[in-house]
Each structure stands twice: as C-alpha cells, then as structure tokens.
Amino acid sequence: MSKKHPVVVVTGSSGAGTSTVKKALEAIFHRQKIKPVTIEGDSFHRHDREGMREQMALAVQAGVNFSHFGEPANQFEALEQLFRVYGETGTGQKRFYLHNDEEARLQGERLGIKLNSGEFSPWEEIEADTDLLFYEGLHGLVKTDTVDMTRYVDLKVGVVPVVNLEWIQKIHRDSAERGYSEEEVVDSILRRMPDYVKHITPQFSETDINFQRVATVDTSNPFIARDIPTLDESFVVIRFRKPDIRSTDFTNLLSMISGSFMSRRNTIVVPGGKMGMAMEIIMTPIISELIKQRREV
Numbered sequence: 001m002s003k004k005h006p007v008v009v010v011t012g013s014s015g016a017g018t019s020t021v022k023k024a025l026e027a028i029f030h031r032q033k034i035k036p037v038t039i040e041g042d043s044f045h046r047h048d049r050e051g052m053r054e055q056m057a058l059a060v061q062a063g064v065n066f067s068h069f070g071e072p073a074n075q076f077e078a079l080e081q082l083f084r085v086y087g088e089t090g091t092g093q094k095r096f097y098l099h100n101d102e103e104a105r106l107q108g109e110r111l112g113i114k115l116n117s118g119e120f121s122p123w124e125e126i127e128a129d130t131d132l133l134f135y136e137g138l139h140g141l142v143k144t145d146t147v148d149m150t151r152y153v154d155l156k157v158g159v160v161p162v163v164n165l166e167w168i169q170k171i172h173r174d175s176a177e178r179g180y181s182e183e184e185v186v187d188s189i190l191r192r193m194p195d196y197v198k199h200i201t202p203q204f205s206e207t208d209i210n211f212q213r214v215a216t217v218d219t220s221n222p223f224i225a226r227d228i229p230t231l232d233e234s235f236v237v238i239r240f241r242k243p244d245i246r247s248t249d250f251t252n253l254l255s256m257i258s259g260s261f262m263s264r265r266n267t268i269v270v271p272g273g274k275m276g277m278a279m280e281i282i283m284t285p286i287i288s289e290l291i292k293q294r295r296e297v
Helices: 018-031 049-062 076-089 101-111 163-178 182-205 250-256 272-296
Strands: 007-011 036-040 132-137 155-159 209-215 234-240 261-264 267-271
Touching: 007 018, 007 076, 018 132, 018 155, 018 272, 076 132, 132 272, 155 272, 163 182, 163 209, 209 272, 234 272, 250 261, 250 267, 250 272, 267 272
Parallel strands: 007 132, 007 155, 036 132, 155 209
Antiparallel strands: 209 234, 234 267, 261 267
C-alpha cells in the first residue's frame, strides 16, 4: 500500500455491474479535481480475441478447462507488478483491450496507428503526475501461490449481484452489445464456472466494501428471463469488512438514504434506485482521505 501513490480497485465478474461503481468514482474524481490513471482489467488478458478462440479450441481438444476467469488466460504477475510499481513510483505501463470498432477507431486516432476490434493497443507509459491508480475489472484482488494483488491496494471494492441476476445481466449484455447468441453466452457461463469459484469468488473476502444487488422479482431461471430487473426492482446490500472503515458514520448514512436500514452491525441495505447515490456518499470521504494523505507525504 502507498500513501503517496494510492491504488483503488473495483473488482467483480463479467456482467456484475462494476461500470456503475466506475461512474460513481469518476463523478467523485471530477468533483474533487483528482487525476486518476484508469486501468481496465481486460487489458491484462494474455490473448487477444482471435488468440483466445485458438486457445479455447485447443483446450476443448485436450479436454481441459480454459476461460477468461482463469490464470492461464491472464497476466496476473504483470498486474501485480503494475500495482506495486505504481504504489512505489507513480509510474507503470498500460494498454487497452479494444472491445469494438468504435474503441479501435478512437484509440487508433489517438495513437496515430491502425487498430482493430478484438486487439490490444500497444503498451504505453502511464501519464505523469496522476493522483491515484483506479482499476476496474475481474482480477484486482486475486491471490494465488505466486501473486497477491491485495498487498498493494489501498481501497478494495467488490460488486457482486446474486448469481442468477449476474447471469441475466451477462446474457442480455453479451447478446445485445457483443452479438453472441444466447447459447454461446450460456456455454461461456458454464465453461467459466470452475475458474469463477477459484479466482473470482475468493476476492470478495478481501474487499473493504461489497455492493451486492439483490432482485425483488423472480430470477429463479435466469436463462429464460426476458429482461434485466431494474434498479427499482432490487435492493443493494452494502457490507463493510470493518464496521469502522475510514470512520464511516452509519447513522448519517441511514438519515441521508431514504428507505435504508441496517441488517447487521457492518451491513446497510439501500433501495436499488439509490445505489449510485449510496456509492458516492460512502466513497467520497474515503477517497478524500486517500488524497489528503497523498498530499501530506
């Protein structure tokens, strides 16, 4: 961990809703004039889209499991090194995974080169004088026999919908935005399950704060759900690893967020429609403290 160059991680599986937390944090950064370097978890995959297809085909032939969630498909060591180097020096290298043609066009124009969807942009140095590193992706808190991301992270945030809701979100997102058939998405969910249990789930025992969305409508069969439950059709269970994390004032939170209540001494429940608001209220003072400490060093 580093007071001079803090590292903030938002971790959650594909389709979990980490982008909601990302928007809340970006709003905090904007209001407080904080300059972050944003790291996308997909940029530390080991293979581009075509390479991943080839590796999965080889895995099928060999009868072994292989998925985006697993260690062989990712550069865990490189990500851990980035967290460590940034914390020590405020420097490091980043790149982007280009999910679609628009991302490829924008990054290609920025760099003055031709890039294609499904590729990575070239590695480049992190811009100078950033205030903190903000990571959003699958593996920000992974621990294995050889790596331990948690040693270098100052604020650990998890985003974990109940699993059926997570699957509904993934099925709809991958079908609508990435052009996959429902059968392909379901196959992906099943193929990833061993790595989900091994690498994704354990991270949420390491988080300082977890945001878990729970639907209040029937999600018992996610594979036939016609739409994603809305925020107003859900509650968000917010669990703090320590009840006094960064001196969080639970009484104040309850008074500011209408309809919220405490379910345990370290857990507050808020209406789904207030999730973004709750995130900003909770994390604004924590981020402010990190920046204050940075400027005092």
